[in-house]
Amino acid sequence: MSQSSLSGYSERRTWLLDQVANGRLGAGDLAGARVALGLVPGRHGWMRVIGATLLATGIALLAAAAIFAVAFNWDRLGHFSRFAILEGLLVASVLGAWWRGAGSVAGESLMIAAVLLTGALLALFGQTYQTGADPYSLFVVWAVLILPWCLHARWPAAWLIWLVVANVGLALFCHGMGGDAFFWRLFGRHEAWFAAAIALNGLLVVAFELMGERLDLGGRRIVPRVALLAVLLAATAILLPALSYRPFWARDWQGGWQVLLAGAAFALTLWWTYLGKRDLPLLAATTLAGIGIGFAVFMRIIGPANEFGVLLISAAYWIGLVSAAVVWLRGLAATKEST
Amino acid sequence: MSTNAMAWEARLAAAGIALADVESTASAATPANPWYLRLMAGIGAFIGAIMVLLLLGLGLSSLRLFDSAQSAGAVGLFLCVSSIGMYAFWRGVAAEQFALAVSIAGQAGFAISVADLFRSGASISWWPLVGLQALLWLLIGNGLHRTLTGAALAVFGALSCRAPAALAAWWAALVLVAAAILAAEAWFAARGRGHAVGPAFFGLIAGVIAAQIPWFFKLWPGSPAAGPEALPWATQVPAMLLITWAATAGAPAATRVGALLLGFATASLGAWLPGWIPALVLALGGLAWARPGWAVVAALVLIFSVSVYYYSLAITLLDKAARMALAGVACIALAAVVQQVGARWPGPHSQREAQ
Numbered sequence: 001m002s003q004s005s006l007s008g009y010s011e012r013r014t015w016l017l018d019q020v021a022n023g024r025l026g027a028g029d030l031a032g033a034r035v036a037l038g039l040v041p042g043r044h045g046w047m048r049v050i051g052a053t054l055l056a057t058g059i060a061l062l063a064a065a066a067i068f069a070v071a072f073n074w075d076r077l078g079h080f081s082r083f084a085i086l087e088g089l090l091v092a093s094v095l096g097a098w099w100r101g102a103g104s105v106a107g108e109s110l111m112i113a114a115v116l117l118t119g120a121l122l123a124l125f126g127q128t129y130q131t132g133a134d135p136y137s138l139f140v141v142w143a144v145l146i147l148p149w150c151l152h153a154r155w156p157a158a159w160l161i162w163l164v165v166a167n168v169g170l171a172l173f174c175h176g177m178g179g180d181a182f183f184w185r186l187f188g189r190h191e192a193w194f195a196a197a198i199a200l201n202g203l204l205v206v207a208f209e210l211m212g213e214r215l216d217l218g219g220r221r222i223v224p225r226v227a228l229l230a231v232l233l234a235a236t237a238i239l240l241p242a243l244s245y246r247p248f249w250a251r252d253w254q255g256g257w258q259v260l261l262a263g264a265a266f267a268l269t270l271w272w273t274y275l276g277k278r279d280l281p282l283l284a285a286t287t288l289a290g291i292g293i294g295f296a297v298f299m300r301i302i303g304p305a306n307e308f309g310v311l312l313i314s315a316a317y318w319i320g321l322v323s324a325a326v327v328w329l330r331g332l333a334a335t336k337e338s339t
Numbered sequence: 340m341s342t343n344a345m346a347w348e349a350r351l352a353a354a355g356i357a358l359a360d361v362e363s364t365a366s367a368a369t370p371a372n373p374w375y376l377r378l379m380a381g382i383g384a385f386i387g388a389i390m391v392l393l394l395l396g397l398g399l400s401s402l403r404l405f406d407s408a409q410s411a412g413a414v415g416l417f418l419c420v421s422s423i424g425m426y427a428f429w430r431g432v433a434a435e436q437f438a439l440a441v442s443i444a445g446q447a448g449f450a451i452s453v454a455d456l457f458r459s460g461a462s463i464s465w466w467p468l469v470g471l472q473a474l475l476w477l478l479i480g481n482g483l484h485r486t487l488t489g490a491a492l493a494v495f496g497a498l499s500c501r502a503p504a505a506l507a508a509w510w511a512a513l514v515l516v517a518a519a520i521l522a523a524e525a526w527f528a529a530r531g532r533g534h535a536v537g538p539a540f541f542g543l544i545a546g547v548i549a550a551q552i553p554w555f556f557k558l559w560p561g562s563p564a565a566g567p568e569a570l571p572w573a574t575q576v577p578a579m580l581l582i583t584w585a586a587t588a589g590a591p592a593a594t595r596v597g598a599l600l601l602g603f604a605t606a607s608l609g610a611w612l613p614g615w616i617p618a619l620v621l622a623l624g625g626l627a628w629a630r631p632g633w634a635v636v637a638a639l640v641l642i643f644s645v646s647v648y649y650y651s652l653a654i655t656l657l658d659k660a661a662r663m664a665l666a667g668v669a670c671i672a673l674a675a676v677v678q679q680v681g682a683r684w685p686g687p688h689s690q691r692e693a694q
Contacts, residue, residue: 008343013629015347017533020525024358025351027525031588036354037347039629043590047681049626050601054674061667065660068649072656281375288379308397315390322383326376326433333373 012037079128086124090117097153111153115146115161134176139169159223163204167230170196191242191258197234198265201227221277228282232269236289238262244296266290280333287325294321377432384433388440392418408455415448419475426479435481442484446471465499482538489542490549497550506554510547511574514617517543518578521624522585541633544621548614548640555613555647575616579606582620586627612644 016033019025025033034040041049070077070085077085093114100107119142126138143166150158174193208224239262242248248259270290273283295318303310348358372380399405405414418441425438449471457464472492476485493513500506520527521540527533583602587595602623609615618640625633648659 009629009631011343012347014534015344017528019358020528020533021531024360025356026359027529029356030525030528032354033351033356034629036351036356040627043594044681044684047677047684051674051677051681054670054677058667058670058674061663061670064645065662065664065667068656068660068663072660280373284375284379288382291383308394308401311390311394311397315387315394318383318390319387322380322387323433326380326383329376329379330372333376 009039012039082124082128083121086117086121090114090121093117108153108155108157111149111155112157112161115149115158118142118146119165134172136169136172136176139165139172143169156222159208160226163201163223163227163230166200166204167197170200191238194234194237195258195261198231198238198261201230201234202265202268205231221279225279225282228269228272229285231265232282232286232289235262235265235269236293239266239293240296243293244300247300278332278336280329280336283332284325284329287329288322291318291321291325372432380431380433381436384436385440388437389444391437392440392444408452411448412452415445415450415452418442418445418448419471421445423475423478426481426484435483438481439484442475442479446475462499462501465495468495469499476539476542480532480535482534485535485538486542486545489539490546493543493546494550497554507574510551510617511578513543513547514575514578514620515581517547518582518585518620518624521628522581524628537628537630540624541621544617544624545636547617548621551613551617552643573607573610576603576606576610578620579603579616579623582623582627586623609641609644612647614640615644618644 013034016025016030016037016039019033020027020030031040035042074082093110097107097110097114100110119138122138122142122145126133143162146158146162146165150162171193174196204227205224208221208227238258242259242262248256266286266289269282270286273279273286295314298317299310299314302313351358396405399410399414404410422438422442422445425434425441429435429438446468450468453464453467469492472488472495476488476492479485479488493510496509496513497506500509517540520536520543524533524536527536579602580599583598584595587598590598602619606616606619618637622634622637622641625631625635625637649656
């Protein structure tokens with residue numbers, strides 16, 4: 001474990017406090033021990049921290065001053081001036097990111113700024129030229145425009161922003177689309193967005209898992225994991241009501257397609273996290289979601305929850321299932337650590 | 340002894356800090372479960388506790404022991420006492436979450452009886468809740484529970500204050516107590532209570548911040564019209580001085596005095612902004628007591644406090660822009676000075692150099 005990694009702070013701090021409690025370390029030496037173990041800055045470290053904080057604060061104050069000044073004059077600015085300001089910032093961010101390079105913190109921060117400024121520019125365009133376009137078009141165009149930057153930057157944060165933008169665009173699309181579209185006739189309007197989210201994020205998971213190495217997203221697979229979590233949440237949102245308090249068999253036939261799609265997505269997620277990548281955190285989330293769905297089905301079968309016996313059995317069922325799942329996952333974790 | 344512990348002992352020895360050769364009385368720590376297992380067990384136990392509590396409520400209702408506000412209060416106090424026992428004798432994430440659910444249910448029952456007793460909504464109606472929170476904060480040492488009760492203590496106490504002076508005194512006292520607790524961490528650690536200091540400090544500070552921000556926007560129900568003009572926010576400055584003094588322990592006198600002046604100036608600059616001084620105390624606590632998460636939370640609160648400046652109607656946006664630009668230039672100039680001063684100090688300029 002790296003001595004100066006943030007993840008080791010808690011262990012080192014806990015160990016130091018234990019040494020004081022055990023009498024091995026004097027209480028008066030605690031402050032010096034924290035410096036020795038790199039938990040807090042030494043004398044020069046403090047000067048660096050104070051200097052860096054003052055510098056960052058100064059830059060932030062200058063940026064805020066610029067924003068305040070622009071806000072003061074916003075109503076007096078013409079269309080071209082407003083676009084010039086935003087486009088100027090966008091160009092400066094892109095050039096700065098290119099100059100500093102994708103591997104540096106400054107370069108990555110400027111790239112993120114460029115990604116966000118693209119959305120702001122599109123919003124200004126929509127506000128200035130009232131074309132009557134649907135709101136989803138802003139997010140879809142935004143996602144398309146920033147895609148090349150995300151591919152070039154190869155930084156998970158940029159991809160996560162792209163993921164959010166794409167999903168928001170999809171949600172707005174589903175919300176605003178008319179009921180005659182084939183997709184809605186197939187899947188129904190009630191949980192249409194969840195079904196669409198499963199499709200979109202599922203495709204993204206496949207793409208990122210297949211192309212992850214080429215995209216150089218790092219070994220932690222943050223982006224495909226977040227996309228898979230979105231698939232899991234959407235599938236759970238369909239299955240939970242459809243199998244319990246709003247049963248799909250009592251609704252129109254479209255409910256069946258939704259359950260089929262969500263069930264397949266859930267099963268694939270379980271297979272991928274257990275047998276595929278053996279991703280234990282996501283497997284824990286999938287297991288908990290499965291227990292929740294199973295519990296909802298169980299409650300529907302045994303009757304209303306305001307009866308003593310029903311509540312007793314439900315509590316025992318829930319506690320038993322969660323305990324069994326924790327024991328199982330603990331065994332998997334131990335096996336994974338030992339291999 | 341683990342490899343990490345051996346390495347840490349070696350680093351302490353290299354820094355001239357010798358560990359006494361004392362037989363360790365602490366039992367060997369069992370390896371903690373991975374975070375996702377703890378999260379899963381915690382969620383499962385919390386929901387399970389809610390079901391058990393519903394069961395208990397149904398059972399008591401059928402026995403006519405839970406059919407009035409007074410009985411809710413009695414049952415609530417019983418549950419609070421039970422949670423104290425659970426925390427004292429049970430171990431593990433699941434047990435802690437179960438006890439947390441029981442405690443919350445007990446506090447809710449007690450609050451129902453208090454609300455029924457004091458229907459006028461007067462200031463005195465909050466005092467029993469403040470008292471209960473203070474007791475639970477003292478008696479239950481669990482980190483999460485202490486954080487939550489500390490925050491509730493700060494908020495309920497603020498709701499009980501009708502006069503701005505009383506409110507200012509309450510917050511000043513809480514921030515000072517929090518700073519004193521953190522400053523005395525070594526004293527608590529020597530008595531085996533070192534791990535309780537962090538949650539105790541963070542809960543109180545977070546509660547004060549959570550109370551100050553809505554107060555600034557006049558969101559508290561039934562409170563007098565108050566804002567930065569009415570509240571002596573500067574009463575919290577002593578807490579900033581205390582934490583600065585404690586953070587510079589062992590440094591030369593001149594450095595400590597300089598740090599005190601810097602702390603006083605920084606606190607005074609934004610003393611009228613909501614959450615400013617508690618956030619500064621939190622930031623300094625995070626930096627000097629190795630809690631990076633606190634510093635991040637504090638930075639977010641400080642940014643929010645400054646953004647409130649945007650909505651102040653006393654001066655125009657252009658004036659604000661000019662003031663911020665001047666302040667920005669001053670900060671950058673100070674940064675250059677600090678860098679020059681630091682470069683002239685003798686000794687290793689980085690941890691790597693020291694090694």
